[in-house]
Amino acid sequence: MTAESQKTERYNARDAETRWQKTWAERGIFATKNDDPRPKYYVLEMFPYPSGRIHMGHVRNYTMGDVVARFKRAMGNAVLHPMGWDAFGMPAENAAIDRKVHPKAWTYDNIAAMKKQLQSMGLSLDWAREVATCDPAYYKHQQKMFLDFLKAGLVAREYRKVNWDPVDQTVLANEQVIDGRGWRSGAEVEQRDLYQWVFKISDYSQELLEALDRLERWPDKVKLMQKNWIGRSEGLLVRFMLDPATAPNKEAELEIFTTRPDTLFGAKFMALSPDHPLAQAAAAKNPKLAAFIAETKKIGTSQAAIDTAEKMGFDTGIRAVHPFDPNWKLPVYVANFILMEYGTGAIFGCPAHDQRDLEFANKYGLGNTPVVCPPGQDPKTFVITDVPYLEDGKMINSRFLDGMTIEQAKEEVAKRLEKDTRGNRPVAQRQVNYRLRDWGISRQRYWGCPIPIIHCDACGVVPVPEKDLPVTLPEDVTFDKPGNPLDRHPTWKNITCPKCGGPARRETDTMDTFVDSSWYFVRFTDPWIKDAPTDRKIADRWMAVDQYIGGIEHAILHLLYSRFFTRGMHKCGYLDLDEPFAGLFTQGMVVHETYRTKSGEWVEPANVKIEGLGETRRASLATTGEPIEIGSIEKMSKSKKNTVDPDDIIDAFGADTARWFMLSDSPPERDVIWTEEGVQSAWRFVQRLWRMTGEIAGVSGPQSRPAVFGPQAQKVRKAAHRALANVSDDIARLRFNRCVAHIYELANALGDAIGSAETAPAPDFAWALREAGDILVRLFHPMMPHLAEECWAVLGHTTLVSAEAWPQVEPELLVESTITLPVQVNGKKRAEVTVPRDATEAQIVAAVLALDDVQKALGGKSPKKVIVVPQRIVNVVV
């Protein structure tokens, strides 16, 4: 055979893949009907930002989703598997600034390019439902819901301290500040006070927290992260009297929040946030205090600044009165470590039992009194110097609390102070605090959903009338100056007030793009409806998303916001559920080795030549041969140039190879290392499957199922049905790496069987080979759909395997008539015993004790007992 003819016998992935993609599109087999009566299954992958090109992370994510979609479809479900674009956001504006292209043009060009790439992957998507969040037909409904939320009390306008990104010139959510820097620009974030539109997500703190327990198919890790983020703590609000002689005004009281009311007798000082009204009032009369407060503002909010910042305080001269002792006066400080946003912005300090309080007290010589004594410690000798005591113990130095546990003391203090009233109000009340703060959605940006609000000099804040929706973005904008182009737009901004007809201005802020992605999954259920965000019946039919798949980086922001927004939509009558994602899966990243030249420049894998193995493994520049350092394995990123372009891989090997590799080896929740060897291995397997089905197709056998199967045939059939059972189970549990292994096992078994076949195999064996071949193709179809169609046709089928039902397991093929059990003596394996499947325990024991190896291991002793675990193991204990 010549090299040329061999070449033609290879599977031509590029050719076959375009062909099958065309066939699927023509026959519309992935279109989903909203009135499909079969049980629904909604599988969704997090939609991409149209950056311009897909990356390997997308390939992994969408492959996993597609496997689930194709499997569920074959299982007889009506499957909803849509795709869209998270199309608003800053990169489009950055491109406008850098390249002088309009954000809209840039975005839609990117969408076109990426759509083509996604289509080359052979994903079973219903493209008719495609949405882009930058489309007025989409954001119109978002504006409507903003107004609904406003009416429902879920939106507020607040003058707020915000994180200001000086480079991007916009406000950032806390979640978008990483180590004190903007998550996109990397610029050090400043604090500014601005009017902000906020969603009242904190009204749902308790609800969002409690509902986590009911999300059974979410990873514990994500639930825990959300739980910590919501940050519930129970404590006591306590009103301290201020010594009137020292108070700056008639505000003769200071309210604090504490989770440790038990330590009240260890109090040494009070501390206020620099932003606290009492601090401000005191500063008005005390220039030195005012200067101190100004000083605290200069210290940045960056992580480094917070880590290294020393505790600083300023004695206001005000004295507070201990709630249990009118003669006990506590100095009131302004301190730089007290946050106005949490609790009441004021605390009482108990240095003996709090790290920060102790540092502060030590610095200002305030001393400490331990009030909780560790078990086994003599209270008389127990002193605190540099390390506070935070554990459990018995109360000491605490008058009526002495001898109690911490819990008892907390309860006692709460009870007494709740009873105690001052001015008709109890001195203390129990309170639950949350760390979660309202979601500021205002962004000083052009490329986002306009907030449908008008500011009128006479009427104030006026919602845009619904008949005027959508408020569309003007297209004639310039990006030659920093800041928001909407703010300096001559005509768009100025408008007449819909209420009074007087001069007014549009709100020029746009919404955080996380709003766009907080409901797109609902829009997919009916993206065609024009006059409402949803068709309620259809939304209720498809929601919740049964399986949501995406990166762990969205564990908090996107998922929490979506949970909130869904509740808002529920409240406003757009659907009837609270939790949008019934099942969540967070997939790992695609990582790759990094390469750098001696001078420290990153080098793309495509330009690197690797030689040698292990210790002698060396890299050099492909062009010049200059030696290159092999660095650590890291997430693929443009900055480190360790990326592999999906287009290149699909061109060279086909989409199926890329898909197969993405599912192989690593468990889906863990990172997968992209290697050249791994791709080669996947590609070889594609070829092998294709050859193998060709060989099976060449076997002539009976048309109808033989009545009896010989041992050779049974062996093949058992292998096929075992693989079928295993793969079915593992796809359902998203254990794709195990599916891959089981498919390899079946291919190996089938390869052996074909190898052992005669030129004219017996009819039953021939039939079994064809059956196993059919099963094999249908099993790998969700992972490698194009190859599967090709092989399916080679096997003589005229249907599409993509539209075939999942094969049925014959359960009797999964059980053996005899079983071989390992035999242990004192927990060490010494022999094996083969017994009939239905052997009784007594029969098994007899068979085991009759074994030479067992007798030898017993060394003449008689066994104390024999443990028989049915179908598993036998252990003889001496």
Place this chain on the structure above:
RNA sequence: GCGGACGUGGCGAAAUGGUAGACGCAAGGGACUUAAAAUCCCUUGGGAGUAAUCCCGUCCCGGUUCGAGUCCGGGCGUCCGCACCA
């Protein structure tokens, strides 16, 4: 600092408390070939032995159990999330 996850061959990894290392990669040997590629076959945790076989082995130290990679306690290490949150 608080919270969580993980630690298994040369590598990626399997293993409802029940034969540790399935499956893949890499490596070594062989077949086919003028040769290469491709393909196929064999070997591959460590040690002892001609061999049958035996001993050791899942980060370390203990414990529970007939039996522990798996459960519990204590270390060590790596990774992730949160963090002046009162």
